[in-house]
Amino acid sequence: MEASVRAILFYVFLVFVVRIVGRRPGKQITPFEFVLVFFMGGLALTAMVGDDASLTNAFIQILTVALAHFCIAMARTKSRWLARLLDGTPLILLENGQWRSETLSKMRIQDDDVMAQARDQGIATLDKIEIAILERNGQISIIEGTK
Incomplete structure (x- = not known):
């Protein structure tokens, strides 16, 4: 039962974080954004099934990755060089x-x-x-x- 509650909690949390970080239609997702989605999902999965069962630790890791993504995305809008490097x-x-x-x-x-x-x-x-x-x-x- 606890695993199901954790799964639902992380699902809701990840949807919330992805909505805050930004969104694009599926065909417009860049490799940079795919990495974000998979990495955050991996962090949530590790927290659900891994040895470290701390929800707080998992939330902090996911929020840190989301914040880093947000900062890089902002820098991307200001620098064509960085946008070309990250998105091609x-x-x-x-x-x-x-x-x-x-x-x-x-x-x-x-x-x-x-x-x-x-x-x-x-x-x-x-x-x-x-x-x-x-x-x-x-x-x-x-x-x-x-x-």
Whole structure:
């Protein structure tokens, strides 16, 4: 019974902390924010099932991580360099019918992945794509050409 109460308590607490720290739609979550979510979840899990059963200690750890995230997020808004370091930058995968092979290889993306995204947007052939971009959040954006 105590484990169930702890689980509910931490769930409510984490939802509260994440709401305070900030929110974005799921497709806009950056790697920086994924780390926050998983790390805070790990701290809560450790407090629920680990040797240290102190709720106070777990709350302090989670609040500390949330505060650190908030401070870094604020610094990110003031520094483009820090934002690029933490979130990355959009990368061009295809431009004017030319694949950027080095970028595709480095990001471990196949040209078929780009074409699948294009087909999802109703673009059937390569010659109708003006540019394909790997966004900071991992999504592939396809911009149709005007030809």
